[in-house]
Amino acid sequence: KVLITGSTGYLGKKIATCFSSVGCNLILLDLDIKKLKQQKENLTKKYKNKIKIYQCDFSDTNLRDTIFKKISLENKSLDVLINNAAMVGDDKSNKWNVNLKEQSIKNWKKCFTVNLEAVYSLIKILEKNLKQGRNPCIVNVGSIYGSLAPNYEIYKNTKINNPAAYSISKGGLINLTKLFASYLAPKVRVNCLSPGGILRSQSKKFVKNYVSTVPLKRMANESDIVNVILFLS
Numbered sequence: 001k002v003l004i005t006g007s008t009g010y011l012g013k014k015i016a017t018c019f020s021s022v023g024c025n026l027i028l029l030d031l032d033i034k035k036l037k038q039q040k041e042n043l044t045k046k047y048k049n050k051i052k053i054y055q056c057d058f059s060d061t062n063l064r065d066t067i068f069k070k071i072s073l074e075n076k077s078l079d080v081l082i083n084n085a086a087m088v089g090d091d092k093s094n095k096w097n098v099n100l101k102e103q104s105i106k107n108w109k110k111c112f113t114v115n116l117e118a119v120y121s122l123i124k125i126l127e128k129n130l131k132q133g134r135n136p137c138i139v140n141v142g143s144i145y146g147s148l149a150p151n152y153e154i155y156k157n158t159k160i161n162n163p164a165a166y167s168i169s170k171g172g173l174i175n176l177t178k179l180f181a182s183y184l185a186p187k188v189r190v191n192c193l194s195p196g197g198i199l200r201s202q203s204k205k206f207v208k209n210y211v212s213t214v215p216l217k218r219m220a221n222e223s224d225i226v227n228v229i230l231f232l233s
Contacts, residue, residue, distance in 0.1 A: 001078055001133070002233070003027040003071070005058075005122070006085030008035040010200060011141070014222040015082060016043060018230055025050040027075060029067075029085065031057055058085055058118040059110050068125040077132035080233045083122065083140045083173075087114040088166065097161050108165040115169035116176065123180055130188050138184075139232050140177050141225075142194040146170030151213060158206040170194070191232045195225050 002019045006012040007028035016026060020043045028051060030036055036053040044051055052075070056067045087110060095104035123138060130136040145167035155161055177192035184190055197210050199219035211217055
């Protein structure tokens with residue numbers, strides 16, 4: 001039984017499909033209930049696995065923790081927890097994808113709530129469920145920017161920026177991973193994957209700039225990331 005947060009996003013959809021294809025039952029969390037229902041229908045039709053869905057806004061702390069507790073009560077055991085949900089770099093909110101000096105503190109607070117605090121809360125509430133699982137593990141999805149400062153040359157003459165709160169929250173997630181890896185050992189394994197840039201719909205200029213810094217001369221794709229998550233699980 002695998003719980004995936006942010007399951008209807010670019011990466012979340014690939015994770016859910018991958019784990020369905022190897023015979024896992026899923027618990028899916030995301031913000032949009034229509035997308036969740038459609039995802040459940042598509043996956044169960046193809047893979048015949050069992051799927052539970054929960055609508056959850058990670059930025060609403062009271063509602064979020066209520067949903068987390070409901071999941072804990074309704075699912076006795078849990079084998080894998082994949083913390084994929086995040087407020088990311090392509091978020092369309094005002095004062096997010098802007099120059100560093102223009103980024104708002106309001107978005108910082110929301111970003112830390114979604115990317116860091118929610119992960120802490122979910123792991124804490126589901127600890128006993130994981131300990132009832134078979135060879136249980138947690139995989140957190142971080143970012144290369146959790147360890148490295150951005151190279152701002154990549155973003156020159158493009159419409160893409162690097163939100164500071166995103167990078168810093170992912171740095172916190174890496175530390176949180178280490179904390180729980182120590183705290184939950186030896187029963188529960190805890191790892192963090194920190195991907196570089198994933199090719200989606202970025203401009204040709206940005207892709208060219210980014211690829212020039214990468215030894216493989218390409219950006220990552222979802223399969224690169226999903227296969228590592230499967231391995232760690």
